[in-house]
Amino acid sequence: MMTRRGLLASGVAVATWGRTAAPDAAEAFKVSHGDAEWRKLLTGEQYAVLRQSATERAFTSPLLHEARRGVFACAGCDQDLFSSTTKYDSGTGWPSFWAPLDGAVGTQEDRTLGMVRTAVHCSRCGGHLGHVFNDGPKPTGLRYCMNGVALSFKPAA
Secondary structure: OOOHHHHHHOOOOHHHOOOOOOOOOOOOOOOOOOHHHHHHHOOHHHHHHHHHOOOOOOOOOHHHHOOOOEEEEEOOOOOEEEEHHHEEOOOOOOOEEOOOOOOOEEEEEEOHHHOOEEEEEEOOOOOEEEEEEOOOOOOOOOEEEEOHHHEEEEEOO
């Protein structure tokens, strides 16, 4: 029997599966652009993930193996999201963290794919980052499973 994690890790065309509803339309974000402007600012893959809630293929992000000290930021607006001190290898094929920086992300219910999950978005621009699950390590027990294409990395000075 194929698990959800196994199916996603298999590389089956998941880029079209991760569709979720955008953050509440009434929610205002500090960084806001029209669709045409987002398309100019982002690569095609970044646009698909950040603005259309797609999912990148597992094990394709260079940030999966990023082990330097620093901060992972939103690729859409450059807001700092996760400290490298909370990053860990979840074995899922996506960069994973056990906690975001304070106030950096928002969440919403995602009922796509016949399951209930919690989608994670950037609190500054609303860009879709990935999902959070309750199977992570201590101290939080959470796994913020993020799309690497939705992130940038800023090494510590």
